[in-house]
Structure formats: C-alpha cells, structure tokens
Amino acid sequence: MAELMLHDYELDEQCYKVRLLLGVLARRYRRVSVDVYPGREQCGARYLRLNPLGALPILTEGEFVLYGAEAILAYLARKYDPSRSWLPDEPALFGEVAQWLAFAGIELRAASLARLRALLETGTGDSDNVGAARRAFRLMDDHMTKRELDDARWFVGNAATIADIAMFPAIALSRDFGVDHDEYPALRRWMANVRTIPGFATMPGIPAYH
C-alpha cells in the first residue's frame, strides 16, 4: 500500500488540523518537515509541482496528491474512518459539516493571517484581520452557546466531526495574535471537550491539558 505522507510545518495551524485528525484516527503516516520559515521551501519548484498555490499542508499517497487542509480532512475521514462519524453520510449532517469546513477556510483565514503576522513579523498592526477573526469567533461562540442549550457538545450532530477539527486551531491559537478567550465562554468549554478526544495531539501554543 502506498505510504501516506504529510508535507508539514510544525507552526502551521493548517498542517496541525491534519496532524490532529491523523492522530485521532490513529493512522500512521510519514511526516516531511518543510522549511517554511525562513526557507520558503513550499514556494520552490519541487513543492509548486505538488501545490501551485505554494502552501501547506500537502498530502501524498503514492501518485495521489491533495492540498488544502479541509480537503485533506474530508479525504482522510472518508478513507480511514470506518465508523463514518468524522464525516457523516446523513445528508443534513454532511451539509452542516461542509458548511463549517467552508467557514474554517474562508472566515477563519483572517485569524491565520493575523497569527502569521504576529509570529513572523514584529511591530506591524493588523487590525483588519484581527477584527475579522473576532467576528468569526463571535459567530462560533453564538453557535456553540445555542448548541449547549440544545444539550449538544459539538459543532454538528452528536459526535465530534472534522468540522470540530477544522474550527479548533484558529481559536485555540488566538492568543498568539492578542485575542483572549475571555468573551467566548462556550468556545472555551468546547475547546476543553476537543482536548478530551482520544488521540488528541498538541502543537506549540496548544497544551494538552486545561
């Protein structure tokens, strides 16, 4: 069987999403460290052949190549989760998971950018992205507040899905760009739940315990 390989950068929250899912699925894979900073290796010829966007994560399995965290999550869940719980088949649940995957890719992009700016550059204000990230976090907190009132613990349905995986890093790492969790009590409780998923993996800035 072709080897599963993740082209990865430790500090990249998009890569972390994939490591998180591979961890909870207990799937063995080879991790290839890419010199993103300062080397910009993902923008070199070798990596542009795998992803012309010049970004990580990239998953390869033999000749098969896939880039973009949400697409990789969907692929891995479909292929390696026999329980079908991480990406449910039921149409309404499947649709809701897809909705939050898009939210993670579009609305939370500002959080990614704000964090990169804060980590890799200094002294530059980035109020637009921080503001957009806070608006997205508020929508997530409103959602989880109402979910709690319906006695639910996860973004979609009655079990953790790849929607939870895709939403988790941006808020869990928001202190990297100066956004505290004080005003997101429902997200704080949900993040504590995510940490209890068997196989949960950490990354710099995200300790296991709370």
Place this chain on the structure above:
Amino acid sequence: MSGTEHWHPAALSGGLEPGRSAGTRLFDREFCIWRDTGGVAHAWEDRCPHRGMRLSFGFVRGDRIACLYHGWQYDEKGQCRLIPAHPTLDVPPTICVTTFPCVERLGVLWIYPHHMVEAPPDLPVAERDVSPVRSLYIDCAPAAVLRALTAHAQDIGPPGVPLLSFASVADQPIAAVQPFGAAKTALHIVVPGALRTQRPGARRQTAEWAEELRHDLEQTLSPGELPSTVCGNSTWPS
C-alpha cells in the same frame, strides 16, 4: 476606581465547571476565575507572581490552580504550595496571589474586587430559582449600554449593582451587567424559574433575543462613545 466598591458579575455560575479556569475583566483589570474540583469558585488577580503569566491560562488540580508556564501551584487561599523545579522547597509564604471575595447568586458568579477589607459587605441580591441562558459580550462602553437598556428594562438591583429585568420580553430575562472594560460590556442573562419549569425552547429563544440586543446596541452606540475614564468613575452608578 472610585464608585466601584461594589460586587460585580463576572460569569454565569453554570458556565464555569469544576476543575476549570477562565479569564475575565472588571474596568479593564484582569481576573482569574476558577472552580476547584470540590465545586468552590475563586476569583483572583490574574497574575502568577513568578513571571506574570495569566493564571487563567493555567490548570486546576483538586483545590489548587497551577500556572501554565512553570507549574507553580497555589492553594485556595492563593498561597504558593509547590514549585516543581524545587520540589523539596518549603515555599516562602510571601509567594502568594491576591485573592478576592467571590459569591454565587442568581445563577451568576460575583466578584468583590477589593482586598483591603476584612470581610466584604453582603451582596444585597436575593437568591431565587433561575435558569442560565448565556453571557453576552458587547463592544460598547458599560455606562452607555446601561443608559440605553434602562429605557427598556427595570433595574431591580441594589444601588451600584445593575440588574436589569426585561419584563416585556418573552420569558422575562434578567441581565447582570459587567463593566468589562472601557469599550466592552458583558451581560450575564438568566430567566426566572428552575430548569424543569422552563418551556421547551425558551432559553434558546432568549439567546436569540440576546444576539439581536447586542446587534442593536452595537449599531446604535459606537464603541468609543465615552472616553475610557468615564466608565470607571462618575457615570457608572454608585
């Protein structure tokens, strides 16, 4: 902080589970609230004396909270009990965190943010059965929010402790008003009656009303409507 020698709400009680910590603010000052595994709530200054790390980032173990940075553990009185790098050290009593009085009433956790007193005055709010709805964070100055809301709600709280009753809204929510910061206000919203007496969907409907309330307030009031000095002093009721 004259005019602020009162109890202030900081969270919904049910939202802070045993063994968890959270950060919050009063007049932009940081507090760590945490609940030990025995269920008792604590409100502390949000600083580890070692390196100044926010203790609310830390983790609760039994009746102690530990700092995320180097694991220094503090007991329920704020006294440092363990420094993991020096496990045999008898920790000097001078290493302690400032603690504040903290009570739970009306489904809300309240802080008395003054440590100069021997015993705090009672929080003059009567206990009654309520059900929690949500905490709502509004990007507007506390005094401006209070002024706008008292047009629609009756203040049933004692002097200096605004407690707003929205009698004309379905299920008659009650909101405790937290002066979070110069440009931020929190409302901790409950509905009267124990959980088992609530009609299905009532709390969710009140949560949706709260979202609309936040939208309306943020549309009408601009965040910088009042200078930061105002919210800490004269305009906040005393």
